[in-house]
Structures are given as structure tokens and as C-alpha cells.
Ligand SMILES: CC(C)(COP(=O)(O)OP(=O)(O)OC[C@H]1O[C@@H](n2cnc3c(N)ncnc32)[C@H](O)[C@@H]1O)[C@@H](O)C(=O)NCCC(=O)NCCS
């Protein structure tokens with residue numbers, strides 16, 4: 234299977250290109266979707282985010298308010314680094330699991346749709362990098378229009394990433410998405426012709442790597458299950474979920490948190506003097 238990294242700047246058109254790729258039955262591993270899954274209440278990164286950012290980033294129903302967390306991290310490099318250091322390890326593991334699943338299912342090509350491919354160093358792990366490009370003026374215009382942001386908010390998001398011109402210079406392939414969707418689709422069709430490995434090559438690699446790939450997949454699943462049990466305290470006292478251990482206000486009895494995972498742990502034995 235050939236692994237391709239698809240990246241670009243925010244709102245330069247990665248999802249648009251992914252959509253065209255998916256129409257060719259190419260499997261897509263979407264880092265933004267994974268990033269959303271792992272921060273749902275009770276999921277792996279949720280407690281760590283509560284711990285690091287406090288109750289200000291929670292909604293009344295106990296879920297993370299993405300708009301507020303976004304306002305904190307876009308425009309503040311330290312806060313962004315803090316959020317990335319929590320989420321990125323989990324995103325990487327989920328991406329790897331997803332890649333392995335597509336490999337085991339016999340996919341010949343798999344695309345990692347990852348806005349921060351270069352920033353996170355993931356470009357080193359793929360066969361080729363495709364950058365979806367449009368000039369930054371147009372990027373900002375599309376971002377403002379799509380997300381209803383002010384020009385300043387849009388600029389802060391754009392400035393949180395490596396400049397699109399630099400990404401373009403580092404790409405193996407560039408898809409210019411600054412004109413019509415039809416032109417973009419034509420470029421995607423050409424790209425697939427160039428990137429799709431032959432059946433015999435993909436089949437030979439599949440035969441060779443199926444056993445190690447499935448073993449690695451199984452290991453990751455077991456590792457994650459044990460980690461979850463450990464965090465839930467199934468091994469003796471265990472580790473308290475991060476959000477509860479802090480003095481960031483999560484234990485404030487006046488705060489309405491309906492996540493059962495959190496409630497269960499708020500009944501855990503009293504913490505030591507430093508909260509642990
Ligand atoms: C900050 C958050 C809460 C904002 O959520 P929101 O729903 O407003 O945006 P969404 O998740 O749809 O992301 C939109 C775009 O913002 C850009 N973006 C997201 N996170 C980051 C980041 N940490 N640094 C730079 N750009 C980012 C990407 O281009 C992404 O496509 C959210 O993006 C998040 O949890 N980010 C951290 C995880 C991450 O790095 N995600 C990117 C995938 S690797």
C-alpha cells in the first residue's frame with residue numbers, strides 16, 4: 234500500500250480534494266475527524282484537556298466548547314503547544330490504527346488528510362506529500378466565508394500554521410485549488426494515475442507485511458485497552474483521570490458536569506495534599 238500525506242493550509246481545500254479522492258474509492262484517514270473523536274467526554278484526551286485548560290473550555294453539558302478552546306489556542310503559541318502535546322500522541326495512534334486497518338483490508342493507496350502534516354513531522358512517514366494550494370488572500374477569504382470568522386480571527390488561524398507558500402515548496406505534488414472545482418477534480422484524477430501502485434506490487438507488499446501489520450494492530454488495541462483500564466483505576470487505586478486531579482476547578486461542586494465518567498471518579502478516595 235502506498236501512503237500519501239495530503240496537507241495544505243486551513244481552508245485551502247483539503248476536504249474538497251479528499252472528497253474527490255474518495256470518489257475513486259481511495260481510503261482517507263482524516264486527522265480532523267480523529268481529533269474530534271478523542272476529545273469527546275470520556276475519551277482519552279478529554280480529561281487531560283480539562284486538567285490543562287480548566288472549566289472555562291467546557292459547555293454546560295460537560296463537553297468541550299470548541300469555539301472557546303479555539304479562541305484560547307489560535308493566537309497563543311504556548312497554549313497551542315499545550316493542546317497539541319495532549320492531542321497529537323492520541324491522534325497519531327488512531328491514525329496508525331486506521332492506516333493498518335486499510336492495509337489489512339487490501340487498499341493499494343491510503344491518504345492521510347492532515348492539516349499539520351509538516352508541523353507534526355508526519356511527512357517523514359509517507360511515500361509522497363500532496364499540498365492543496367491556494368494563495369493566502371484567497372485562503373483567508375474562503376475561511377471567513379465558510380466559518381463566519383472576522384478577518385482578524387481568520388488571520389490568527391492562518392498564522393498558527395506553517396505558511397502555505399513554504400508547504401508548497403516542500404511538496405512532492407501540488408494541487409492548485411485557486412480556480413474552479415472542475416479544474417481541481419481533473420488534477421486529482423491525474424494524481425491518482427501517478428500515485429496508484431500496480432496490483433502486483435501492492436499484492437506482494439501486502440503478502441509480505443500482513444502478519445507484522447496485524448500483530449502491530451493487535452498490540453495497539455491491547456495497549457489502548459490496558460491504558461483505559463489503568464485510567465479508570467481497574468488496577469488498584471490506579472490513575473485518577475487528569476481532569477479530576479487538578480485544582481483547575483473541575484471538582485467545583487457548583488459546576489454542572491453530566492459526564493458519567495467524571496461523576497464516577499469524583500467519588501474516588503480523597504486526593505493527597507497536592508491533589509493527586
Ligand atoms: C482548537 C480546536 C478545538 C478548534 O476546533 P474547531 O472545531 O474550531 O476547528 P477544527 O477542529 O474543525 O479545525 C479546523 C482547522 O483548524 C486548523 N487547526 C486545528 N488545530 C490546529 C492546531 N493545533 N494548530 C494549527 N491549526 C490547527 C486545521 O487546519 C483544521 O483543519 C480543534 O481544532 C483542536 O482540538 N485542535 C487540536 C488538535 C489538532 O491538532 N487538530 C488538527 C489535526 S492534526
Ligand SMILES: Nc1ncnc2c1ncn2[C@@H]1O[C@H](COP(=O)(O)OP(=O)(O)OP(=O)(O)O)[C@@H](O)[C@H]1O
Nearest residue numbers: 242243244245246247248249375379410412413414
Ligand atoms: N475550488 C474552489 N472554488 C471555490 N470554493 C472552494 C474551492 N475549493 C474549496 N472551496 C471552499 O473553500 C472552503 C474551504 O475548503 P475545505 O473545507 O475543503 O478546506 P480545508 O482545507 O479542508 O479546510 P480545514 O483546514 O478547515 O479542514 C469551503 O467552504 C469550500 O467549499
